[in-house]
Amino acid sequence: MESENTSEMCAKEGRSLDTGKLREMVDLDRGLIDRRLFWDEPIYQLELERIFARTWLFVAHESQVSQPGDFLTTYMGEDGVIVARDRSGAVNVFLNSCPHRGNKVCFAEEGNRRRFTCNYHGWSFGNDGVLLGMPAEELYKSTCEEFDKSKLGLHRARVASYKGLIFATFNERAPELEEHLGDFRWYLDVLLDNDEGGTEFLGGNLKSIIRCNWKIPAENFTGDSYHAAWTHNSAAVGMMGLTVGKIDQERTYAANMNGHGWQFGMDMIGNAMGMAEQEVLDYLRSREADVAARLGKLRSRMVGAVSSANVFPNFSFLPGYNTFRTWQPQGPRQIQVQTWTLVNRNAPDSVKEKYRRGVARTFSPSGLFEMDDGENWENCTQTNAGFVTRKQKLHYGLGMNSEIEHDELKGNVHLRKYNDANQRAFYRQWLELMCAE
Incomplete structure (x- = not known):
């Protein structure tokens, strides 16, 4: 009889990971996660079956x-x-x-x-x-x-x-897309529906390879503002002559639903300053009143704000920079990054070009910020596989008691975006799908 190939063997071993074993790996009550999630082949094969083949x-x-x-x-x-x-x-x-x-x-x-x-x-x-x-x-x-x-x-x-974003699933029993997105649509409209002309992707698709597990960048975008002031400070100094500085955490939030996450402030053009383009800043300021009339005052302050987001499982974007990307898995320890630039269709061509250049300068294979991230993500994936290292759980406990009620914000809302709440929500959705037969 022919021997099974590695993928088939790992897929069978992955299916043998019963619910109890998986739940031991993801302890959300204590904010602890097993490092095997980021390099283990059987887990990865089960992800292909139960996440990527099942969800939108x-x-x-x-x-x-x-x-x-x-x-x-x-x-x-x-x-x-x-x-x-x-x-x-x-x-x-x-x-x-x-x-x-x-x-x-x-x-x-x-x-x-x-x-x-x-x-x-x-x-x-x-x-x-x-x-x-x-x-x-x-x-x-x-x-x-x-x-x-x-x-x-x-x-x-x-x-x-x-509203312009096309999704697909091979799962005939998956809930409808609107149910999958849920209240996250309210946040998506900050980018997709702030102008009556809608949006478009500029031509071109940057592709690159990062030797990391797909979940590491996905969880980073779903809500890891904590790394920015440290990881990206030198790039900010070099590009803008400014330090990232201390963020007023009392006016920032983390929101999640169905595994999707958005961490954000209300500073309107804070993240857009990273574009280092005055024309972009002027464009955003000129439209603030119109956006407020369309989406309300609160969401008008989110356009261009310091924020990051991820649609579960692997579709991420940075409001402000308008960079959209997918983390396409190529095994448990490598991804292909696909990057696009989103703009309002009615924006002046000169503003669109400024956004294109800004994305290339910041979050692209040669971008100052992405080089910082890519190196960290690769090191996390490689280091987690060590025999002794893998015995220690990873800590995801920041902001365990930070959930608040908010009159306008949708979903599960947490005060302060220096917070692991969205990461925990990401892995809660991951665990639910992985444990479902």
Whole structure:
């Protein structure tokens, strides 16, 4: 009998991790987390099955596939997918794998096509994933009794969108996207709905590799303001001539729901100052009254504020810098980072260009801030795998009793964004999905 490959063996071992073992690894009452979460192969294989194959994942912005025939290729977990708009105007997401022998049917990153043809045997598919034809089709019809072309299209995912953001899931039993996002939509509107013209992704997609576990950057963006004043201080001094300084913690918050998290202040343009572009600051100030009329005074102060956010599991962004990214897993110890710049569609072209340059200067493979983060994330992943090191649990106990009632803010709200509340909420959602059969 052929031996099982490593992934199959690890997947079986991962499924043998019963609920009790997993819950021992994530002690939310005490704020302690097992280091095995960040390097263990069986745990990672179980994540692919129970998180990435089950929940809604961000795949594109509608502006990236705005015309019929437009497409891009990306990943859902380690599953390659094509996101394409068909002739009817509908957006489809399907596996980038031919059902004949499994070859990729599209090697391009983006473009416009009427069909996708596998270069192994010539099977051809529409931009709705339907099998259109193959060489010697008559032989299939005459020699294969069960041949049914309608059942041999590219495997499709469910697709839904929220104000320009397109999500997909291969789980037919997953709740609707609006339920998955929940009250987080109220926060997303700070970026997605502060102008009547909506938003767009600027052209181009920065891609880079970081040798870290996907959860480390995801939890960082869901709410690790604590690191900024220390990790990024030298970059802030070098770029702006300013120290990060002490933040007034009594006017900052952490909010979470369904594993999504947003940590923020009410300083309006605090984070945008990192763009070091006066035109961007002037643009934000000029729109404050209009945003307040549209979203309310409180949310108008969140536009451009010092903040970070993550949509569970792996879709993160920085309001203020307007950088959006996904942490695509490539094993338990490596990710591919995909980075875009989001702008208001109605913003002046010069402002859009300032945002593009600002993202490249701060959070890109050569960005001053991202280089700081990437080095830390790689070291965390590598160090956690040590035999003796892994015996010690990691501490996630900051702000255990910080939850408050707030008249306007949605979700589970905590005072002070120097807080591990959103990280604990992230791992609570992680644990719930990992323990669900």
